[in-house]
Amino acid sequence: xxxxxxxxxxxxxxxxxxxxxxxxxxxxxxxxxxxxxxxxxxxxxxxxxxxxxxxxxxxxxxxxxxxxxxxxxxxxxxxxxxxxxxxxxxxxxxxxxxxxxxxxxxxxxxxxxxxxxxxxxxxxxxxxxxxxxxxxxxxxxxxxxxxxxxxxxxxxxxxxxxxxxxxxxxxxxxxxxxxxxxxxxxxxxxxxxxxxxxxxxxxxxxxxxxxxxxxxxxx
Amino acid sequence: xxxxxxxxxxxxxxxxxxxxxxxxxxxxxxxxxxxxxxxxxxxxxxxxxxxxxxxxxxxxxxxxxxxxxxxxxxxxxxxxxxxxxxxxxxxxxxxxxxxxxxxxxxxxxxxxxxxxxxxxxxxxxxxxxxxxxxxxxxxxxxxxxxxxxxxxxxxxxxxxxxxxxxxxxxxxxxxxxxxxxxxxxxxxxxxxxxxxxxxxxxxxxxxxxxxxxxxxxxxxxxxxxxxxxxxxxxxxxxxxxxxxxxxxxxxxxxxxxxxxxxxxxxxxxxxxxxxxxxxxxxxxxxxxxxxxxxxxxxxxxxxxxxxxxxxxxxxxxxxxxxxxxxxxxxxxxxxxxxxxxxxxxxxxx
Numbered sequence: 246x247x248x249x250x251x252x253x254x255x256x257x258x259x260x261x262x263x264x265x266x267x268x269x270x271x272x273x274x275x276x277x278x279x280x281x282x283x284x285x286x287x288x289x290x291x292x293x294x295x296x297x298x299x300x301x302x303x304x305x306x307x308x309x310x311x312x313x314x315x316x317x318x319x320x321x322x323x324x325x326x327x328x329x330x331x332x333x334x335x336x337x338x339x340x341x342x343x344x345x346x347x348x349x350x351x352x353x354x355x356x357x358x359x360x361x362x363x364x365x366x367x368x369x370x371x372x373x374x375x376x377x378x379x380x381x382x383x384x385x386x387x388x389x390x391x392x393x394x395x396x397x398x399x400x401x402x403x404x405x406x407x408x409x410x411x412x413x414x415x416x417x418x419x420x421x422x423x424x425x426x427x428x429x430x431x432x433x434x435x436x437x438x439x440x441x442x443x444x445x446x447x448x449x450x451x452x453x454x455x456x457x458x459x460x461x462x463x464x
Numbered sequence: 465x466x467x468x469x470x471x472x473x474x475x476x477x478x479x480x481x482x483x484x485x486x487x488x489x490x491x492x493x494x495x496x497x498x499x500x501x502x503x504x505x506x507x508x509x510x511x512x513x514x515x516x517x518x519x520x521x522x523x524x525x526x527x528x529x530x531x532x533x534x535x536x537x538x539x540x541x542x543x544x545x546x547x548x549x550x551x552x553x554x555x556x557x558x559x560x561x562x563x564x565x566x567x568x569x570x571x572x573x574x575x576x577x578x579x580x581x582x583x584x585x586x587x588x589x590x591x592x593x594x595x596x597x598x599x600x601x602x603x604x605x606x607x608x609x610x611x612x613x614x615x616x617x618x619x620x621x622x623x624x625x626x627x628x629x630x631x632x633x634x635x636x637x638x639x640x641x642x643x644x645x646x647x648x649x650x651x652x653x654x655x656x657x658x659x660x661x662x663x664x665x666x667x668x669x670x671x672x673x674x675x676x677x678x679x680x681x682x683x684x685x686x687x688x689x690x691x692x693x694x695x696x697x698x699x700x701x702x703x704x705x706x707x708x709x710x711x712x713x714x715x716x717x718x719x720x721x722x723x724x725x726x727x728x729x730x731x732x733x734x735x736x737x738x739x740x741x742x743x744x745x746x747x748x749x750x751x752x753x754x755x756x757x758x759x760x761x762x763x764x765x766x767x768x769x770x771x772x773x774x775x776x777x778x779x780x781x782x783x784x785x786x787x788x789x790x791x792x793x794x795x796x797x798x799x800x801x802x803x804x805x806x807x808x809x810x811x812x813x
Binding site: 295311312314320328334338339342350379 | 508509510511513515517702703705706707708709710711712713714716804807808809
């Protein structure tokens with residue numbers, strides 16, 4: 246689904262933050278992306294999301310080399326990728342329900358068609374009673390789950406999650422992990438960027454370890 | 465997290481429970497993350513806000529600027545319309561009359577020449593009346609230059625015949641001119657073509673100037689809207705980025721801004737157009753009330769009675785619609801070009 250070939254990345258004229266990355270993300274797979282802070286995890290996720298272009302090498306997404314994709318086709322491909330941002334990026338003036346429904350709204354779906362699905366998903370992530378409130382009222386964990394629900398609502402083919410358990414306590418982190426595992430079992434490829442070793446120990450999965458811009462893979 | 469057998473993520477809709485996806489024992493909303501577990505007040509599911517909140521767009525200033533621009537555009541349109549109708553009026557007045565001038569000649573007496581010229585003029589189709597300026601009228605005409613007590617017999621003063629044409633008549637001026645020149649020595653025909661040409665040129669010049677001012681006003685409006693849209697996008701950078709990452713295309717994002725700018729454009733253009741219409745109505749009333757005064761006569765000689773035709777007012781309403789639509793389209797275009805930059809698969813910087 247995603248394939249990197251000798252990918253290198255530098256910002257401006259600085260040093261290479263990612264060097265010679267070659268790996269692939271297979272369909273229905275589950276992997277942790279880990280490494281110390283500043284190792285380039287977020288940059289790697291941005292490369293997968295086609296938010297930035299590598300300085301060298303090739304990135305293939307859904308079988309297409311990313312530089313050959315026209316800008317007007319980008320939104321269609323991005324709709325197959327769910328993203329959970331480290332800082333949630335919920336829209337503070339919209340209710341939890343509206344935030345989670347946003348991906349469906351931008352796809353032109355009618356509210357009557359998705360209303361129940363959004364409610365079900367919010368119930369499922371434990372936010373059924375908080376769907377009416379605005380994000381500033383939510384706790385960190387609730388925001389995290391709302392952001393995850395938004396990424397899952399259209400059942401993406403790939404889920405990229407950047408430190409999805411960074412703001413929650415261990416019990417809730419474990420519950421969120423179970424949510425990702427279930428998502429993976431329902432057919433989505435999941436990539437979780439985290440430096441929480443305790444979390445990774447709870448599920449036996451492939452590990453992509455970034456260190457000083459280089460990648461080691463532990464199957 | 466409820467029973468995974470009923471998971472909304474179950475693509476197969478089967479009842480097979482995924483192993484390992486355990487059912488949480490506690491309500492995650494009241495988890496150890498310190499959730500605001502207190503009872504939420506009963507509120508509607510939707511916030512009633514649009515994706516791009518209108519409060520984040522500097523609307524008042526933009527409405528004010530668009531209002532001024534629409535006012536200037538309507539003023540220009542109204543002025544051009546007034547001048548154009550006045551020019552048409554002058555043109556039609558002049559073209560309903562031609563003049564025959566007879567210079568004194570030794571060959572024929574002036575009175576005979578006047579009679580002969582009148583006969584010739586009346587013989588052409590479309591001529592309704594020929595009137596010679598009598599001696600008294602001629603003396604009065606020359607009084608500003610030659611003073612009072614002028615004796616026409618002492619001076620070789622040319623005489624003027626006014627030929628009035630029937631409405632919409634187009635007599636054969638060339639034929640009339642050649643017959644007068646051959647049959648009445650010293651006569652000439654002036655059909656005021658030079659004046660008509662000048663008036664036409666002036667009317668077109670005014671229309672061209674008005675169009676140029678209108679285009680300048682529109683260019684200023686477009687530029688203002690572009691800056692306002694960029695400001696609105698900068699103020700909603702987070703919203704645009706989130707929309708972008710959840711798969712919104714440029715058209716969807718642009719539509720979120722466009723509807724706000726259409727409303728702002730409508731408000732501004734409505735204020736500007738109503739102000740311009742009000743101004744013309746007031747001027748029309750004022751000029752009709754001051755018709756008898758010297759200033760009123762002077763102004764009405766130049767601009768008519770300041771009464772715009774219905775087409776003039778309709779044009780102002782069209783300007784209003786045009787300014788609003790242009791505002792919305794400009795903002796849409798600006799957003800889409802900015803979103804295209806965002807969607808461009810670009811190198812990290």
